Amino acid sequence: MEKEFTLPPKPKNSTFKLIRNIVITVLVIALYVWTFTSIDIDWGRAIERAANNFQRVIPQLFSPDWSATGKVALSMLETVFIAFAGSLMAAILAVPLAFLAARNMMGGVIISTIGKWILSAVRAFPDIILAILFVVAVGPNAFAGVLAIAIGSTGMLGKMFAEILEGIDMNVVEAMEASGANKIQILFHGVLPQITPEFLSYAIYRFEVDIRASSILGIVGAGGIGTLIIFASNNRNWSEMGTILLAIILVVTVIDFASARIRRKIV
């Protein structure tokens, strides 16, 4: 037999909260309507164009140009190399910045705030803007892409690494201090074993993201498969575009899969 019971009455939402929620909802809807009406979309024309081009472009995308395979594969390989070199460079650059930014490492809120500012400043640049800057600085080649990826990833990795550092078990550090170990010994025996797997995991994840990022860097001339994308699009060569997309999908999927497996192993 079920037992009868009564829950204590729920606390009543105050009228203030109710009004606040209504106001927020109305504001969000208003903002949405306002933005949509003000970007001035010519729906009729957009739909017409899409209908026309659909017939021409989509079937060609699905019949890839196999003769371009060699060219596309090479260029995809270059993209992977750009991503790898860039994320490796970022993973190395991010470590000292993370130690600077982590509140429990260098001691002092001032240093950590400066470190956090540096990381936010670095993060503020989108990859594509960095690529444009580096194309101007070092010329239109893969090296510009590597630098763009490296700087772009340093900001995010540095922030992640700093958060990992702030989350370590400081009791271990205290125990080593209490046994007379010096700072460098504590770093190598108390801090590094706690952070290495997470650092690697995030670096690999970032490599995964960088593959996608470096696919488009070629559009501004920074090397990799993006160069082919821009050529194919300018020449209306949609079947070559199909091959390129296929290559990107394949490589991204394989690397996502591999990265997920590796990361599960190390953490």
Place this chain on the structure above:
Amino acid sequence: MIQFKDVDLVYPNGTVGLKNVNLTINDGEFVVVVGLSGAGKSTLIRSINRLVTPTSGELLVDNEDILKYRGSDLRKLRTKTGMIFQNYNLVKRSSVIKNVLAGRLGHTGTLRSIFNAYKKEDVGLAYESLKRVNIAEKIYNRADELSGGQQQRVSIARVLTQQPKYILADEPVASLDPPTSHQVMTYLRKINKEDNLTTIVNLHFIDMAMEYADRIIGMRAGEVVFDGPVSEVTEKTFEEIYGRSIREDDLRGGADQS
């Protein structure tokens, strides 16, 4: 020998940690410090290896005032005072042997330690220490694969490997169940007797203090309110230290199971 002379400690936020503490702890003694939480037991123990620094008075370890120590003096002091913590404080992802060898860091050069190139006799000493607390078979396990009691034994092995002159144990059994608590206390007691290591243990369990201590120091609100051999201690003494009557949860129990 450890001597406290008129030691006071006031934390930056104004909390009084220690108030006019005068104590002499002789070599080879097994001292248990009792008191309610917040009575200053931890502060007392942590002053001895300067994890906290008293604000006035003198604290002599082997006839040297340690309150002025900085840098390498401080590290030298800490190599001779081994510490055991409530939460074991092992590197969870490292192997047992690596954790035990960490006790040797204070005696090892920086470059050597970076490359994990511990001296051969240090590795032998670490293995010997693990054997003494009966956990040598777990040598290559990761620390987080062990139970709480086993981890605390590893941390005792770490302290043994450090070859200190003093052992400071800050609530070493507070996270353990009664039988394991007695096991850990028995090891501490055994080491104290065999190696003649001065041992200072913080406890808040009355029955365990009575069972293992040579001498009991009672603290309340940062002051030493009792100091005497265990033979002079009665339930009345504890009531005076705690400032209230004794309750069920002041006892660990389970002495017969150990």
